[in-house]
Amino acid sequence: MPYLSYLRAINRALGDEMERDPAVFLMGEDVREALTNTTIGLLKRFGPERIIETPLSEQGFTDFATGAALAGLRPIVEYQIPFLLLLVFEQIANQANKVSLMSGGQARVPVTYLLPAAGWRPAWGAQHSDQPYPMFGHFGVKTVLPATPVDAYGLLVTAIRDDDPVVVFAPIAAHKVQENVVFADLAPVPLGVGRVHREGADVTVVAVGHCVHDALAVAQDMAEEISVEVFDPRTLYPFDWDGLAASLEKTGRLVVMDDSNRFCGLAAEVLATAAEEMRLVAPPRRVTRPDSAVLGCVPELDLPLQPDRGQLAVAIKEVLKGAR
Amino acid sequence: MPYLSYLRAINRALGDEMERDPAVFLMGEDVREALTNTTIGLLKRFGPERIIETPLSEQGFTDFATGAALAGLRPIVEYQIPFLLLLVFEQIANQANKVSLMSGGQARVPVTYLLPAAGWRPAWGAQHSDQPYPMFGHFGVKTVLPATPVDAYGLLVTAIRDDDPVVVFAPIAAHKVQENVVFADLAPVPLGVGRVHREGADVTVVAVGHCVHDALAVAQDMAEEISVEVFDPRTLYPFDWDGLAASLEKTGRLVVMDDSNRFCGLAAEVLATAAEEMRLVAPPRRVTRPDSAVLGCVPELDLPLQPDRGQLAVAIKEVLKGAR
Amino acid sequence: MMDEQAGAAEQAGAAGQPESLQEDLYRTIALIRRFEERSIELVRSGDIVSGIHPCIGQEAVAAGIGAALRRDDVMMANHRGHGHLLAKGTDPGRLFAEMMGRATGIAHGRGGSFHPSDLSVNVYGSTGTVGHGAPMAAGVAWALARSGTDRIAISIFGDGAVNQGALLESFNLASLWQVPAVFVCENNLYATTLPVQDAVAGSITGRAEAFGIPAASHDGMDPEVVLEATAGAVARARSGGGPSFLEFKTYRYEGHHTFELTAGLHYRDPEEVAQWRSRDPLELAGSRIPADRRKQIDEEVEIVIDTASRFALDSPRLDPAEGLDYLYSSGLRLRSGVSGG
Amino acid sequence: MMDEQAGAAEQAGAAGQPESLQEDLYRTIALIRRFEERSIELVRSGDIVSGIHPCIGQEAVAAGIGAALRRDDVMMANHRGHGHLLAKGTDPGRLFAEMMGRATGIAHGRGGSFHPSDLSVNVYGSTGTVGHGAPMAAGVAWALARSGTDRIAISIFGDGAVNQGALLESFNLASLWQVPAVFVCENNLYATTLPVQDAVAGSITGRAEAFGIPAASHDGMDPEVVLEATAGAVARARSGGGPSFLEFKTYRYEGHHTFELTAGLHYRDPEEVAQWRSRDPLELAGSRIPADRRKQIDEEVEIVIDTASRFALDSPRLDPAEGLDYLYSSGLRLRSGVSGG
Ligand SMILES: Cc1ncc(C[n+]2csc(CCOP(=O)(O)OP(=O)(O)O)c2C)c(N)n1
Numbered sequence A, B: 001m002p003y004l005s006y007l008r009a010i011n012r013a014l015g016d017e018m019e020r021d022p023a024v025f026l027m028g029e030d031v032r033e034a035l036t037n038t039t040i041g042l043l044k045r046f047g048p049e050r051i052i053e054t055p056l057s058e059q060g061f062t063d064f065a066t067g068a069a070l071a072g073l074r075p076i077v078e079y080q081i082p083f084l085l086l087l088v089f090e091q092i093a094n095q096a097n098k099v100s101l102m103s104g105g106q107a108r109v110p111v112t113y114l115l116p117a118a119g120w121r122p123a124w125g126a127q128h129s130d131q132p133y134p135m136f137g138h139f140g141v142k143t144v145l146p147a148t149p150v151d152a153y154g155l156l157v158t159a160i161r162d163d164d165p166v167v168v169f170a171p172i173a174a175h176k177v178q179e180n181v182v183f184a185d186l187a188p189v190p191l192g193v194g195r196v197h198r199e200g201a202d203v204t205v206v207a208v209g210h211c212v213h214d215a216l217a218v219a220q221d222m223a224e225e226i227s228v229e230v231f232d233p234r235t236l237y238p239f240d241w242d243g244l245a246a247s248l249e250k251t252g253r254l255v256v257m258d259d260s261n262r263f264c265g266l267a268a269e270v271l272a273t274a275a276e277e278m279r280l281v282a283p284p285r286r287v288t289r290p291d292s293a294v295l296g297c298v299p300e301l302d303l304p305l306q307p308d309r310g311q312l313a314v315a316i317k318e319v320l321k322g323a324r
Numbered sequence C, D: 001m002m003d004e005q006a007g008a009a010e011q012a013g014a015a016g017q018p019e020s021l022q023e024d025l026y027r028t029i030a031l032i033r034r035f036e037e038r039s040i041e042l043v044r045s046g047d048i049v050s051g052i053h054p055c056i057g058q059e060a061v062a063a064g065i066g067a068a069l070r071r072d073d074v075m076m077a078n079h080r081g082h083g084h085l086l087a088k089g090t091d092p093g094r095l096f097a098e099m100m101g102r103a104t105g106i107a108h109g110r111g112g113s114f115h116p117s118d119l120s121v122n123v124y125g126s127t128g129t130v131g132h133g134a135p136m137a138a139g140v141a142w143a144l145a146r147s148g149t150d151r152i153a154i155s156i157f158g159d160g161a162v163n164q165g166a167l168l169e170s171f172n173l174a175s176l177w178q179v180p181a182v183f184v185c186e187n188n189l190y191a192t193t194l195p196v197q198d199a200v201a202g203s204i205t206g207r208a209e210a211f212g213i214p215a216a217s218h219d220g221m222d223p224e225v226v227l228e229a230t231a232g233a234v235a236r237a238r239s240g241g242g243p244s245f246l247e248f249k250t251y252r253y254e255g256h257h258t259f260e261l262t263a264g265l266h267y268r269d270p271e272e273v274a275q276w277r278s279r280d281p282l283e284l285a286g287s288r289i290p291a292d293r294r295k296q297i298d299e300e301v302e303i304v305i306d307t308a309s310r311f312a313l314d315s316p317r318l319d320p321a322e323g324l325d326y327l328y329s330s331g332l333r334l335r336s337g338v339s340g341g
């Protein structure tokens, strides 16, 4: 079976959907040269009418995509760097995502926002290292964060076909992930449906993006002593609460590993909802970046600020000790 | 004793600080005409060199303020509408707030961002009704949300004197609040220090902004049956965790009332931290807007989407019933 | 083009007899004028809760544009957009209902007065983010051209919008890709209380020219001037000639928003208002048609407005349980704000 | 002005003898060239983890600007900013150390190669958000003028930045308020892989002119041309004449970022690169001074670069415990990412 890498999966999903639906097109910076590797071969296949090279006018072309969507097309907008999603946050959260409501259902904006390089890149500095997904969830913009190539393919395909705006985050730290696949088996993955990567009975570890692989490694290491269930929501908003509840029914213990900042981050929402509505026999734990960490230019400073396997193992043990 | 209204308190704080420190100036839209009432009389007092009327170039003048701050001034930037803070989020969170770090402490950006009209205004529509403060906390931008005129005065003064960027949210629903004050007693309120508005033994209600007054009213109504402690963090980031822990040590029961969206909102962080680290004898509860609610143009549709006293009373009773 | 145009004329229920262009323009202006005057009454009576941004005084711009467009052309209006929609052919009753938040509103009350859209006449929206309708219109125009039609997109915005970065970025994109778009600036000399001379360095038309977009400034109080200028820009766009920019000098008689009825602001001189009122587009257009026709049109418009406002006032209110409808095209349901809810 | 200027000359350790303008410019260009070449070696060796955006080929712009500024003038540089800082007088050793993330770096390693700042020579920063240094510079300039000094602010950005809304907004603000700012566009024909002709409709200088800012385009490969043009704009700003805009046509010989050493992109023709290399500013400036002086300066520069890189390589690494230092001027401490931490 052939190997599928994470970015190849994205590239394949883009190609398949553009093939399937002539209304789909992609715009972004340096997409002709496929600087982020997502658009390799697509200019040749689909031409400059569907692979649109844009000037550095992120706000302008984000609104432009909204307009093209209003006119019936299905734009995919690529952003090179996480902070660019902050630069266009108003255009996505306050404009594109509110069109359906403001038009009373007359209009829809099926735009996919693709961030192929989310998170820290060694030494690229304070302005190139964020994971700005919680704010999209807070504003109700559909948001996915695939952990594997197969999910990256399936979630991106679904995002493109969805009639609402969807943001797709591809963590840099997951780019190295490869999977053995039968291409024919690649299929859409529904939004809002999580995935239990590993069954367990003692504790539920909710992990997103590249953290899923850390969680699986830790679960494996601890397999002797502890039975860890690894749950990947895959979609951040809407979140698969039923999937989480089912897991906690079994384990009653929760650890969330997430690479966004701690304060009002994704892990906060998971803990809050679990504490309100689900079975918890011990205090839950987060393993995240510090409250408002800014990763910078120096790996030896930045690595300790990112959630790692050691911290996760400690948190799991603490949660197992804990009781109410 | 004279009455001080909420907006008058802001107006007074601006005037006092501009009087005290010539480096302080204010810029924004329609500030000469004091459209939001915050700048009444200030143009006359301080002249057009310190009350700067700006074109509709929010990104430009937000960066402009960063530059003025780098050159030693203390800008106050006013935004008329909540969504304008989304439009400039990148300039505040990714630029101004990262200058101290990126310069290794060489430079500082003492800018105050003032939103005198946060939240819903009857029928002003989907794009004029948000409470975008959780995202600032997530990115570590200092954020305050005063509930009373005295706190509005004190927190705004502190924000202006602070050497880091600070966002000041003034909820529309709190504008009607008035207080009996001795002007001489008005003083700075430190960041990160909450306030117990009402002592109680059975349950801790954390409320922010105008919700504080709803919480106090409900606490009063329930006084016969239940002893409710009302805790107002006042600063959202950095949050007064010690104050919250002290209250929960007493009560062990928590309800959070907050007007931002539920998913990854402020209440999520409060519940998560309490669940992780503090004394909870029963499942906590949130009373917030729905996950990704968008308030719109029709009061009869929008009012039920905002946290109210009835919901709070029910949540308090549930939390008292609950046990672990 | 005229025969194809979908101005307010038909909508306004002309008794069917062929109407002259002048009569047509007068009818649209009268309809907008009376619609806005009635709206202000409905604000005063509390039926329109949001208040409105009245376009009284600016009707000639909407009327001229409406007469220059085909119904299948796309419009992005703005916050002062009632006139834009009416001129494009929106039903006055459903627009009143929209502003009152009634179930029969164009957008079921979800757009309100501030950002209405009416896809039945191809008004794709009115974003509340000043200036951002321009990049959206550029995207619409690009998509229309790509689909091989000769439809065009028009974006209408105020003088305050010309200093908004996204709008300036869109001029570059529109010119770079030669999209069939027409950008219209209604320069009414103020952005809320900010006089245009305190906001605009250089010139308004120069902003478009800098990006290679042909631009011109015209009198916005004369509907025929507006129509001619707009028709030219539309023809250029339709024939693949790319985008154009038009500035129309006009004036709003009322406050920025009806809150000014009580706010008591002093940013403009009553003299100035009086001067502009003396060039009233309603009078100008009225003076160009026979007195009897004018009287007849006035009566017809009065009936349209009465019928429309009654329709709206009699329309059912919305069911409070529907507050979260339409948020998602896919019909996603939200969790309530209270646990277990 | 020259006597007051704080170019790389002094920094570069000229033996003190009065240096001619040509020698001064050549020294700065040589210093930047060798600094960048050494930096690329340090990227290859893994000592500079981030990689860099080399400015090799564009040194004449930095050198000319540096010679036109006073030390107390303020500069906002950009991501391709090593040359800007060196020309402003930044110590090469501390800049190398910054890029290597060492404790002795200008910003204690927190700015790195991508957004360094050096307040000791009044480089207030280099934001990673392309184009946004312009509005910041406008704000700096406004504040400087307000404080009654004759200091000015300069913002340097690339051709890619001229389509960024915030930059265009800042042209309006700067012109409206007549701030003492100089806006410099280093047009090196590409924004990463995007050719300027595929990005810019209209013209680059026209963008500034549209807002009433005098603008001109000049050869950016000749340091004397750059110096003269910049000195004129600086003099205008200093004397209260308001902002100016300068476009310098230049070219980067290397890739956009050192990742191109391995990426293998094909967006430009080797012919084109060769052509521009034939107008090498180092050669041009070198040809204008006596051969022996050139040789002497080259040797001195070599010593400066060797000393500087050794200083950086010998500097202590940062303590991993300090990862959250400097986040707040007020010294606020953060909660760790793990409970109880
Ligand atoms: C980007 C943005 N800034 C500010 C506002 C608040 N606001 C709404 S309308 C308006 C004035 C707009 O003036 P103009 O564009 O001239 O249109 P006019 O109201 O004169 O028709 C302002 C400042 C907004 N909605 N969006």
Ligand SMILES: Cc1ncc(C[n+]2csc(CCOP(=O)(O)OP(=O)(O)O)c2C)c(N)n1
Residues within 6 Å of the ligand: A029, A056, A058, A080, A081, A084, D053, D079, D080, D128, D129, D130, D131, D157, D158, D159, D160, D161, D164, D186, D188, D190, D191, D192, D256
């Ligand atoms: C607003 C913004 N958009 C995109 C990027 C990613 N990016 C960094 S540098 C660059 C190219 C800039 O080109 P130019 O302005 O011409 O400067 P040059 O690199 O040619 O010196 C891009 C696209 C960014 N940092 N900021």
Ligand SMILES: [Mg+2]
Residues within 6 Å of the ligand: C158, C159, C160, C186, C187, C188, C189, C190, C191, C192
């Ligand atoms: Mg106006």
Ligand SMILES: [Mg+2]
Residues within 6 Å of the ligand: D158, D159, D160, D186, D187, D188, D189, D190, D191, D192
């Ligand atoms: Mg360039």
